[in-house]
Amino acid sequence: MIEIRFKQRYSNEISTSPIKLRFNIDYVEPESKEVAVDYQINWYGHAIKERQQTIEWTSVNIGASIIFDYNSGLGYEVNFNNEWSGNDTEQTELNAIWRTGLNVSNIFELTFKPNTPIEENQNSISWLNNLDTESTTLLMPWRTGLINESSWQFDWRVTPDLNQKVFVIYYGQTDKEYICYWRSHPFKGYAKLDFNAPYQARTGSIKMRFNAPDKVCYWGLPGGLVRSDDDIPTIDRKIPIEPQIRNTYIMQPTINCVRVSDDVKILISSVNYSVSRSQFSATGSLKFCSRIDFERALGQELKVSINGYDFYVICEQPSTANRFANSIYSASCRGRFALLSAPYARATNYANPTAKTLAGIMSDILVNTGWSLDNKMIDYPIPTGAFTYTDLTPAAALLSVAKSVGAMLDIDSANKTVSVIPAWPVMPWDTENAICDVILNDSIILEHNTSQTINQTNNAVFVRGEQQGVACKIKRAGTQGDQFASDVVDSLVTDNQAARQRGSYELANSGNKQQSTIRTKLLNDLPPIRPGMLVGVTYANSIYKATCDNMDISASISDSGAITVSQTVKVISNV
Structure with a gap:
């Protein structure tokens, strides 16, 4: 083996490329074979020792420095194995090991990115x-x-x-x-x-x-x-309740009555349930199937279910009718809110000792009764001692306060909640643009009767309070306000909002009215129509909107077992 070493750096003064290697060896020349071989190695000179390049330009006020470290040349190892003996009897091996350049570090300092x-x-x-x-x-x-x-x-x-x-x-x-x-x-x-x-x-x-x-x-x-x-x-x-129009209505009416205290079933043959805007409690009557059921129900709270809708009543005044081989046991009843009236609750006196609001006074009336208040009227302040009442039960006192601001009571007997809502949620002269709560059509109207009453039309009214009240003129919008109704004086008119709500109620009651009595069904998609709802009626050639004033539900079981259920509503509209 022949070893070649390069001990100095490459320089132009030493030599130029290429470098020729010659080998002269004394040997017995074989049969007409050449023993010398020339090797020629070419490479490029001028190796990079060190280079620094700074690229600068005017740019945004953010600087960056990136350093790239690398070798100017990689170390390569080159081996040459050469044969010049044809019959492999003689062999020479050349190992040439060198580096094309030293490991020289090049540094580039860049302000931003070079060419990127x-x-x-x-x-x-x-x-x-x-x-x-x-x-x-x-x-x-x-x-x-x-x-x-x-x-x-x-x-x-x-x-x-x-x-x-x-x-x-x-x-x-x-x-x-x-x-x-x-x-x-x-x-x-x-x-x-x-x-x-x-x-x-x-x-x-x-x-x-x-x-x-x-x-x-x-x-x-x-x-x-x-x-x-x-x-x-x-x-x-608001999405109105509108029963579907069908060619045939399949009715499966049901009547069920249980005692609230212990769920004892009470058999009844008929029931009537009625409620209006002017009442604080519903009224009705029950007819029992036997004397035992009659005695079980007296003085008790009953839950009457008609077509799946529950009504809570108190069985009060009993009555009997006897004739040959037949006895009839019945009783009058009132809604559950009647527990806050006589004879179940005592009459009391009241005066607001501190300044309160309308909702605060009504909450004081219902305190410790088990009932909660849901006020839908505009609240306003009431000064100290401005409101008093004498010898009134909680139910009567709450109804009196509601009427003072033109409101009515909407009772939720199941949840024991009293809602105070406007008696005219929609003014009778604005019903054309209002969305109905319930829409009745010919297919579900069993009976339709109308009558008219003639009243004086008013477009303005003076509403006054007492010692600590206000005096306001309430005028119907869009009118001259020159036709006055009788003045209204109430101790709870202590704010302009109170006067406006009470005055709107008085003006809504004036004018010619049409009263329609409509008997319809009680369906899954037609629940009981509550007083205060706006009802749209389509019957024969008449289409109108009216406010529900009274609702009456009746159900009875005939001797043959057939059950009949219907609801009758009285609605009022302007003419």
Whole structure:
């Protein structure tokens, strides 16, 4: 083996490429065979020792330094194995090991990126905590060319793009929860950065800090980003109850009666249940199948189910009728709210010792009764000692307060809730543009009778309070207000809102009225029509809207076992 070593660096003064190697060896020449071989190795000179290159240009005020370390040349090992003996009797091996260049480090210092334009950089800035849609994609384009001035705008808390988002709208009764909002949110809603000076070499980085806003939390009803204490459904629309029109109605009426205290079944042969706007409690009558059922029901709370609708009554005044081989046992009854009237509740006196509101006074009346209040009237303040009553039961006192502001009582006997609602939820002259609560058509109207009453038409009324009250003139909108009704004086008229509500009630009662008595069915898609509902009637050639004033439900079982159920409503409208 012949070893060749290179001990000095390559230089132009030493030699030029190529280098020729010759081998002269004394040997017995074989039969006409050549023993010398020339090897020629070519490579390029001028190895890179060290190179520094600085690329600078005017750019935005952000600096970057990138260091690339690499070898100017890799170490290669070259082996030459050569045969020059034809019959393998003699062999010479050449190993040439060298490096094409030393490991010299080259450093490039770059202000930005060398020849690598970054066209897009995306940053996601989430500003609002729980809304993934309210994030902005930040695009920061730049080029390798000169950039004298540039600006970027960071936007947050912008209107979210929900065009391609799937979201669910919930509406209805909601529960209270902790609601948080940010008190020190920037007014503009965005941050703007301007770079208007040439870049100067510096070390470090530029930091942008967004301090967390001051968060305030409170316990209330959720209402989105706007603070609200009103439980308003997301979709505020009223869908009227309209039974389907069928060619044939298959009726399966049912009557069931049980005692509330112990669920003992009471057999009855007929029941009548009636309620109107002027009453605080429903009235009715029951007819029993036997004396035993009659005795079980007296003085008890009963739950009467008619076609699946429950009515709670108190069996009160009994009566009997006897004739040959036949006895009839019956009793009158009142609604469950009658437990707050005589003889079940004692009459009391009341005077508000402190300043209260209308809802506060009504809540005082129902305190310790087991009933809750749901006020639908506009609340207003009542000064100390402005309201008093004498010798009234809670039920009568609550009805008196409701009538003072033109309201009525809507009783939910199952949940023991009293709702105070306007006696005219829709003014009789505005029914044309109102949405009905119930729509009745010819197919379910069994009987339709009408009558008219003539009354004086009024478009204005004076409503006054007493010592601590107000005096207001209430005028019907769109009229001259020159036809006055009788003045109204009430101690609870202590605010303009009280006068407006009471005056609207008085004006709604005036004018010519049409009273329609409609007997219809009690179906799964036609529940009992409650007083105060706006009823749309389509019968024969007449189409009109009227307010329900009275509702009467009757059910009976014949001697053959056939059950008949119907409801009769009296509705009032202007003519």
